[in-house]
Amino acid sequence: MFRDALLVAGKDLRVEARSRVALNQVAPFALLVLIMFAFALDPDSGVLSKATPGLYWVAVLFCAVLAIQRAFAIEAADGNRDALRLSGLEPAGIYLGKMAAIAAQLVILEVLLGLGVVLLYGTKTAGWALLVCTCLAATAGIAAAGTLYGVLAAGLRVRETLLPLLLLPVLSPVLIGSTRAFEAARNGTPGEGWPWVGLLAVFALTYTIFGAFGFGPLLEES
Amino acid sequence: MTTQRSDATTTTAPPPAGGAATPDASGPIGTGSRGTRILGLATLAGIALAAYLALVSSPDDENMGDVVRIIYIHVPIVVVAYVGCMITTLGSVMYLWKKSRWWDVTAAASAEIAMVTTALTLVVGMCWARPTWGVWWVWDARLTSTAMLLLLLLGYLAVRRIPAESGARSKRASIVGVLLLPNVIIVNRSVTWWRSLHQDTTILNTLQPKIHGDMAFALYLAIPVALMMFAWLLVHRWRLAWLEEEVLDHDLDQAITDRRAEAGFDARSTTVDIGEATS
Amino acid sequence: MEPVVHLRSAVSLLGRFPALAGVDLDVDPGEIVLLQGPNGAGKTTLLRTLAGLLPVVSGTATVLGHDLRTDARAVRRRVGLLGHATMLYDELTVADNVRFWSRAAKARPADAEAALTELGLDGRLRDVAVARLSAGQRRRASIAVMVARRPELWLLDEPHAGLDAATRDVVDDLVRRAAASGATVVVASHELERATALAGRSVTIVGGVIPGPDEADPDGETAPPDPSPEVARVP
Amino acid sequence: MSDWAYVAMAWGITAVVLVAYAIWIIVRGRTLSRRVPPEDRRWM
Numbered sequence: 001m002f003r004d005a006l007l008v009a010g011k012d013l014r015v016e017a018r019s020r021v022a023l024n025q026v027a028p029f030a031l032l033v034l035i036m037f038a039f040a041l042d043p044d045s046g047v048l049s050k051a052t053p054g055l056y057w058v059a060v061l062f063c064a065v066l067a068i069q070r071a072f073a074i075e076a077a078d079g080n081r082d083a084l085r086l087s088g089l090e091p092a093g094i095y096l097g098k099m100a101a102i103a104a105q106l107v108i109l110e111v112l113l114g115l116g117v118v119l120l121y122g123t124k125t126a127g128w129a130l131l132v133c134t135c136l137a138a139t140a141g142i143a144a145a146g147t148l149y150g151v152l153a154a155g156l157r158v159r160e161t162l163l164p165l166l167l168l169p170v171l172s173p174v175l176i177g178s179t180r181a182f183e184a185a186r187n188g189t190p191g192e193g194w195p196w197v198g199l200l201a202v203f204a205l206t207y208t209i210f211g212a213f214g215f216g217p218l219l220e221e222s
Numbered sequence: 223m224t225t226q227r228s229d230a231t232t233t234t235a236p237p238p239a240g241g242a243a244t245p246d247a248s249g250p251i252g253t254g255s256r257g258t259r260i261l262g263l264a265t266l267a268g269i270a271l272a273a274y275l276a277l278v279s280s281p282d283d284e285n286m287g288d289v290v291r292i293i294y295i296h297v298p299i300v301v302v303a304y305v306g307c308m309i310t311t312l313g314s315v316m317y318l319w320k321k322s323r324w325w326d327v328t329a330a331a332s333a334e335i336a337m338v339t340t341a342l343t344l345v346v347g348m349c350w351a352r353p354t355w356g357v358w359w360v361w362d363a364r365l366t367s368t369a370m371l372l373l374l375l376l377g378y379l380a381v382r383r384i385p386a387e388s389g390a391r392s393k394r395a396s397i398v399g400v401l402l403l404p405n406v407i408i409v410n411r412s413v414t415w416w417r418s419l420h421q422d423t424t425i426l427n428t429l430q431p432k433i434h435g436d437m438a439f440a441l442y443l444a445i446p447v448a449l450m451m452f453a454w455l456l457v458h459r460w461r462l463a464w465l466e467e468e469v470l471d472h473d474l475d476q477a478i479t480d481r482r483a484e485a486g487f488d489a490r491s492t493t494v495d496i497g498e499a500t501s
Numbered sequence: 502m503e504p505v506v507h508l509r510s511a512v513s514l515l516g517r518f519p520a521l522a523g524v525d526l527d528v529d530p531g532e533i534v535l536l537q538g539p540n541g542a543g544k545t546t547l548l549r550t551l552a553g554l555l556p557v558v559s560g561t562a563t564v565l566g567h568d569l570r571t572d573a574r575a576v577r578r579r580v581g582l583l584g585h586a587t588m589l590y591d592e593l594t595v596a597d598n599v600r601f602w603s604r605a606a607k608a609r610p611a612d613a614e615a616a617l618t619e620l621g622l623d624g625r626l627r628d629v630a631v632a633r634l635s636a637g638q639r640r641r642a643s644i645a646v647m648v649a650r651r652p653e654l655w656l657l658d659e660p661h662a663g664l665d666a667a668t669r670d671v672v673d674d675l676v677r678r679a680a681a682s683g684a685t686v687v688v689a690s691h692e693l694e695r696a697t698a699l700a701g702r703s704v705t706i707v708g709g710v711i712p713g714p715d716e717a718d719p720d721g722e723t724a725p726p727d728p729s730p731e732v733a734r735v736p
Numbered sequence: 737m738s739d740w741a742y743v744a745m746a747w748g749i750t751a752v753v754l755v756a757y758a759i760w761i762i763v764r765g766r767t768l769s770r771r772v773p774p775e776d777r778r779w780m
Contacts, residue, residue: 002603011590011601018630019592079586081556087605088578088650152394156384165380166398170405171371173412180416201413206404214397217318221390253765277747288739288753292746299750340756342750349746353739355762389556451754472772477519 001093008097010090011122013104015074023103026066027112034116043121052123053182056113057175061142064171065100065164067147071102072154081154084219090215095147099211103143108133127185128194134181139198141174144207151218156164173203251341252395253461261454272298275440291351294440296346298448299339300368304338305452307402310378314399317392326392327467328397329458330382335452344367363417367410374405386430503566504529505654505685510560510713511569513550515557520546520555525713526704528687531629533680535700536689542601543709545584548656551687552582578606581652583660587643592633595622595642598631603649616649620671634661648675655679655686661695674697 016022037055041048048055075081084094108188117123125131150164153159184193276294313329316322347365348358361363382395503578506528506600513521518729522545522728528534551564553573562569567576591599605614617623626634631642640663647655655676661669676699680686688700698704704711 007601007604009591011597014597015590015592070368074590074592077591079584079588080590082549082552082582082584082586083588083602085574085575086552086555086580086582087602088607089605123267144370151303152381152397158384162380162384165373166377169370169377169409173408176412178415199408203408210401210404211226214400217393218397221393250767252762254762273747278742288743291743295750340755345749346746349742349749353742448768455758455761458758458765462761462765464751464770465772468772469768477763 003098004089004093005096005100008094009100009104009118010099011069012074012101016101020204021070022067022109023064026063026070026105027109028115029066030059030109031116031200032065033062034120035057038120048121049123052121053186054179055199056061056117056176056182057138057178059113060110060138061168062107062176063105064142064146064200066168066169067105067109069097069160069163071147072150072159077123081219089170091219092212093209094219095151095215097210098144098191099148099208100145102146103139104138106143110139111162123186123191126187126188127190127193130143130181130185130190130197133197134178134185134193134200137197138174138178139206140204140208141200142171144149144204145170145174149210150206151215174200177203228442253458253465258457261450261457265450265454266446267319268443268450272440272444272447275443277334278436280440287352290437292346294444295348296389297345297441298444299346300343301445302448303339303343303368303371305338305449306332306339306456307375307406308376309400309456310336311403314396314402315487317396319398323392324469326396327460327463328456331397331456331463333375333378333382333399333402335459337379339452340368340375357458361417363410363414366417367406367413370409370413371406374402374409395447438463503567504736505532506687507563508560509562511550511557511562512559513555513557513562514545515546515555515606518701520709521557522709522710523560524550524706524709528685528709530685531680531683533676533686533700534686535697535703536687536706537693538689542706542728544706545658547706548582548687548689551654552574552580552656553577554582569575579653579655580656581647582656582658583643583647584658585662585722587631587639588648589631589639589642590632593644594628594630595634596627598642599645599649602609602646606650607641608649609650612651613649615724616645617650619675620645621668630662637665637668638666641668644672644675653684655684657686657688657690659690660678660688661692663689 012013037059038048041051041055043049075084114125118125146167148162149170153163153166156162177199180194181196181200183195184190233414274295276291276446280291282288282290309332310329312431313332316325317329346367347368351360351365352358378395378398381398382391384391384394504527508524508526509627510525511521512519512523524543524547526547526710536547538544546555550557550562550569550599551569553564553576556573557569565579566575567573569576584689588602590601595603596613599613599622600610603608603616617627622638622641622645626638631639632643644660654711657676660672660676664672673695674690676686
């Protein structure tokens, strides 16, 4: 199964390397979101710097929805889902492969957004260990749930509107957990943040297991 | 408490809500049956008694006054909403396991009822928050999780409404249905944890006024009555959902015979039960 | 020996629509069968049903020893379907596509290279993105993917469509060699003179139905159009 | 708005919504059941 996962992840990342949609469209969108927050919240009123962790993760969630739409758009083309069903790849392998590819792209986006926040909002970073662990756990959770709901919405005429409606409520614990963890890191009390990372890890694990089992039946139906 | 679900009672009598419909040639119409009539009448009586107890006979609370009467309807509706969710998840799990259409229809029916009652819970919750804290919405852990539950249910119903072959639709919906319960639990945990960070215990304890004496009786009567109402709604909604599926299948059998007729061959009756199609 | 394909009044669904409304068909190993019928008669649907992609809801249907009603997924690995859709990733190159799909089917890397050379794709075209290929080249890439996966049952839907004469000969040669080496082929095609020469026998489908011998239409005048001389309905 | 107004609002909205929902189910059940032959209606 993991061999299939590597194969699919490799394929997805190669498609991304060739078409550069994430780099040319989703990344600029991420920075755009940060700038719009700045317009909305008037930087020198202090609200922006106080709310930075939350804004950062809201931007990440929006980018995640786009990245997931993109990941399944390449499968929607020209009978590819039939090809996947005929390919002999294990559904769980396809799931883990696509999840890994999405997670990889998300990590790059998060680093980019991190730079954006540090430069644009001038936030000082502290508690690096907590920051990195939160990012990894949250990204795993977003990719796991995203891939499952992504294939569920794939191939449906209403997928653009259905995916956010299904995914964002489900990801609310990730938003809460990662924001609290980032705030703990910023307030210099990383001890408070670690339980939240635990919650993110549990979320990611739950969805990876559900996804591995649910992906096959859903691929059948899409 | 298991919800009492009268399923296949067969004799016919005029449905409680409608007049005595004159059964036409194709047998009695509507989703009523003797069982639902009895259940319906019992529920109506229960509601009347519960309303009387809650609104008239029970005393008002020392510090909250009459506002406490909202609790008598808030708690039962929340119970019905959560029971509905559990049945939806149970139905989805059973459908995935047994592929039985009966459970799939149960999941669909209880999801819709859960959605309606969850929305009501929010409205009643706001009617409670306004007099108590002077604001319509308060980021209280329970209210926020209920709002998330409503969104999760709307997502489930959206998936179920997408037109597709019934096997595909049921499987897609049941996977979302199975995820409903874990999602609710995880959301609930994180929201409660998040709110407890803010040590707003002052708000929290006013939510649990001291219920005692005949006030408690009014509340503990209202919950079973609400569950009877839920059972009655579920039975009718279940039959309606079954009819909706039948209408779709009926059109399909028609399509098969049309297709064969158009091809010039005899219209062999290929009776197809979509529910059992396993791909 | 056991037929590779055995269908008795099979009904399959395309969404809500009864794509196949009663098909009787038998195909033996090593056979090349031509599937004829007007547009929308269900040729593509029959091929996709044989590939285990569409649920069979009534009648009996076994392919390569698997019952399509319960075990459709097991059939898919052993079947090659060439349809109107290229089933390729447009952003990836020809070589990437063939390598990905053949490794997915656990085929040996050598098969991928062999398929590329056989379809004349190992030269300049090898590293061109599929998106920039012509329709004919794209179809040759799809065929290369299928050849590389070495399926036991070839399901070809209009294989000659959009190909130049030279490539059509390559395709016909590949099909004959595959059948000779024991694979079974079902070809759906409109180009009768070329396909009839290729196929051992032909079967006609109309309105999603291939009638069994017992219920051939009594009055006969609604018999489907008889395009080629030796149309024989073998039960 | 006095306390009783909110109590009335809470109970009123709940009653209206639930009754409307029940009637919608019953009415739709009657219309659909005319199009389905009796043997397919499990409870008949």
